[in-house]
Amino acid sequence: MDPQDHQQPELRQVLVLQPPFVFNIHEHLFADRFHVLKAYDSPLPTRDFLQANAQSVKVVLCSGIRDLPALKLVVTDATGVNHIDMAECVRRGIKVTNVGDVYSDDVADAAVGLLIDVMRRITSGERFVRDGCWTTSREYPLGAKLGGKRVGIVGLGNIGSRVATRLEAMGCIVSYTSRRKKQSTPFTFYPNILQLAFDSDALVLCCALTNNTRHMIDNKVMKALGKKGIIVNVARGALVDEVELVKCLLEGELGGVGLDVFENEPNAPRELFELDNVVFLPHAAAFTNESFYDVAQVMIANLEVFFGNKPLLTLVNNKF
Amino acid sequence: MDPQDHQQPELRQVLVLQPPFVFNIHEHLFADRFHVLKAYDSPLPTRDFLQANAQSVKVVLCSGIRDLPALKLVVTDATGVNHIDMAECVRRGIKVTNVGDVYSDDVADAAVGLLIDVMRRITSGERFVRDGCWTTSREYPLGAKLGGKRVGIVGLGNIGSRVATRLEAMGCIVSYTSRRKKQSTPFTFYPNILQLAFDSDALVLCCALTNNTRHMIDNKVMKALGKKGIIVNVARGALVDEVELVKCLLEGELGGVGLDVFENEPNAPRELFELDNVVFLPHAAAFTNESFYDVAQVMIANLEVFFGNKPLLTLVNNKF
Numbered sequence: 288m289d290p291q292d293h294q295q296p297e298l299r300q301v302l303v304l305q306p307p308f309v310f311n312i313h314e315h316l317f318a319d320r321f322h323v324l325k326a327y328d329s330p331l332p333t334r335d336f337l338q339a340n341a342q343s344v345k346v347v348l349c350s351g352i353r354d355l356p357a358l359k360l361v362v363t364d365a366t367g368v369n370h371i372d373m374a375e376c377v378r379r380g381i382k383v384t385n386v387g388d389v390y391s392d393d394v395a396d397a398a399v400g401l402l403i404d405v406m407r408r409i410t411s412g413e414r415f416v417r418d419g420c421w422t423t424s425r426e427y428p429l430g431a432k433l434g435g436k437r438v439g440i441v442g443l444g445n446i447g448s449r450v451a452t453r454l455e456a457m458g459c460i461v462s463y464t465s466r467r468k469k470q471s472t473p474f475t476f477y478p479n480i481l482q483l484a485f486d487s488d489a490l491v492l493c494c495a496l497t498n499n500t501r502h503m504i505d506n507k508v509m510k511a512l513g514k515k516g517i518i519v520n521v522a523r524g525a526l527v528d529e530v531e532l533v534k535c536l537l538e539g540e541l542g543g544v545g546l547d548v549f550e551n552e553p554n555a556p557r558e559l560f561e562l563d564n565v566v567f568l569p570h571a572a573a574f575t576n577e578s579f580y581d582v583a584q585v586m587i588a589n590l591e592v593f594f595g596n597k598p599l600l601t602l603v604n605n606k607f
Numbered sequence: 608m609d610p611q612d613h614q615q616p617e618l619r620q621v622l623v624l625q626p627p628f629v630f631n632i633h634e635h636l637f638a639d640r641f642h643v644l645k646a647y648d649s650p651l652p653t654r655d656f657l658q659a660n661a662q663s664v665k666v667v668l669c670s671g672i673r674d675l676p677a678l679k680l681v682v683t684d685a686t687g688v689n690h691i692d693m694a695e696c697v698r699r700g701i702k703v704t705n706v707g708d709v710y711s712d713d714v715a716d717a718a719v720g721l722l723i724d725v726m727r728r729i730t731s732g733e734r735f736v737r738d739g740c741w742t743t744s745r746e747y748p749l750g751a752k753l754g755g756k757r758v759g760i761v762g763l764g765n766i767g768s769r770v771a772t773r774l775e776a777m778g779c780i781v782s783y784t785s786r787r788k789k790q791s792t793p794f795t796f797y798p799n800i801l802q803l804a805f806d807s808d809a810l811v812l813c814c815a816l817t818n819n820t821r822h823m824i825d826n827k828v829m830k831a832l833g834k835k836g837i838i839v840n841v842a843r844g845a846l847v848d849e850v851e852l853v854k855c856l857l858e859g860e861l862g863g864v865g866l867d868v869f870e871n872e873p874n875a876p877r878e879l880f881e882l883d884n885v886v887f888l889p890h891a892a893a894f895t896n897e898s899f900y901d902v903a904q905v906m907i908a909n910l911e912v913f914f915g916n917k918p919l920l921t922l923v924n925n926k927f
Contacts, residue, residue, distance in 0.1 A: 421875065
């Protein structure tokens with residue numbers, strides 16, 4: 288499809304400061320439909336580039352909103368919006384769309400994959416074979432069975448509820464904590480994380496990062512989970528006090544962790560690189576070929592309805 | 608419990624030629640109850656040791672049956688009995704017990720773990736982080752979504768049906784092949800493996816190794832599965848023509864594999880050690896602390912009923 292096919296493409300401006308991940312593969316899907324202003328491709332300094340376009344830009348992909356007085360819409364390619372200045376958006380009546388739940392199944396699969404990995408020692412078994420140890424020693428340490436384990440899900444939203452479905456199929460006993468008790472689930476609700484940790488063999492973190500949830504997994508929660516306890520984090524790194532996490536793991540105060548996210552990405556704590564009970568992913572739980580295509584479709588659909596003056600599809604801040 | 612607590616412990620002889628895996632942890636559970644004759648611990652050559660005991664031994668753990676004329680029972684700590692001379696057992700009326708389905712949940716979990724691993728690139732993502740690549744390159748290749756994928760299960764028995772339950776919870780479309788169509792399953796039955804492979808994105812091997820199934824996953828099946836196709840094998844290595852498998856993987860004719868078992872264990876094919884789309888386990892899919900304990904219990908229960916002249920619990924060859 289050619290831009291000329293659209294009505295007034297010059298008015299369908301979309302500013303992009305930094306290319307979102309989805310552009311790696313699907314940039315053409317956007318360029319075909321909208322006038323994509325790429326700040327990162329311009330020979331101008333960003334400030335000059337912005338000034339040249341600031342009066343007209345109504346839509347931005349991702350963040351960087353303070354210099355755009357005409358801004359009406361921020362379209363992010365993420366589920367979480369902790370990287371966007373939401374207070375400024377609220378103040379100025381700027382709408383924010385995320386990608387809804389298109390990542391939820393993939394993140395849930397990755398969470399379950401990480402839990403199986405840690406409990407069943409898959410990546411360490413992998414190293415055992417690849418490093419040639421199997422031929423000299425038959426004594427590979429036993430893992431732990433998933434069936435019957437008590438797994439606490441932190442945040443029973445789009446992702447958490449999908450993790451629960453998967454874990455139930457494996458015979459795990461699922462409980463959860465959440466801002467409020469969900470009406471339509473069979474799982475036991477815990478109003479506080481500490482009690483959930485006491486009563487769980489593993490925690491799977493699936494909640495949003497907010498001022499209330501930052502470092503919610505602290506030393507006390509880790510101690511409550513115990514020496515055999517496992518933590519899987521597919522949400523945001525800062526939910527966990529990473530300094531304490533490293534300390535607990537090095538001191539044997541935790542059973543193991545599966546981490547897709549970290550406090551200071553792309554840096555995973557190097558102190559843990561020698562441990563066999565730690566499984567790392569490079570913040571990839573959401574990323575599949577299929578989810579990338581779906582993300583592009585949701586972003587484009589939001590842009591289309593915005594320019595067509597119709598209601599946004601995945602509005603995050605629905606107060607105005 | 609002390610041997611003296613039992614009636615005539617000397618008559619409750621159990622011969623062990625090589626210690627089964629379960630002895631690593633639970634040998635005492637057996638020694639407490641039975642007179643365990645350990646050929647491998649004796650200063651005598653095995654032949655002499657056997658001759659000294661051959662006339663009385665009625666029960667053997669695992670294999671090595673030709674020199675034991677009084678043998679009535681073989682108790683294996685495995686599910687498969689392909690390592691036991693079943694023809695000789697049938698000829699002589701020797702009964703064989705396996706461990707029933709105590710491993711099934713753990714093997715199914717490992718199969719699903721391997722499938723997630725290969726599709727979502729977990730172990731290669733692990734290496735990417737651990738090798739320090741993430742800090743220099745953000746471009747980690749995308750994996751594939753599990754939801755909507757057509758997974759063919761080869762052998763819908765205790766393990767295969769549990770794999771199916773787990774994959775359904777992830778939104779996979781499950782089909783299967785098996786010796787005969789199962790009456791009570793909603794999954795599509797394929798009478799032959801080649802057609803199943805044509806119609807599948809991944810195959811999970813869960814069937815027994817027999818003369819009929821040896822090398823059933825041959826070059827034709829791999830080609831039918833195709834360049835994006837994935838194979839997970841948690842059953843027996845010889846189900847797959849490993850030479851062809853290596854060739855297909857090196858030539859990019861298969862999407863990836865997750866292998867717990869190999870034709871020549873403990874040797875995994877070294878040619879694959881550099882590939883990122885291969886995940887290895889050291890024949891550990893069945894092994895957890897929990898399954899080992901359960902295995903000991905099943906073996907002991909079979910021994911108890913045998914010595915008590917009651918029906919065996921997990922008889923494999925139930926023709927006599």
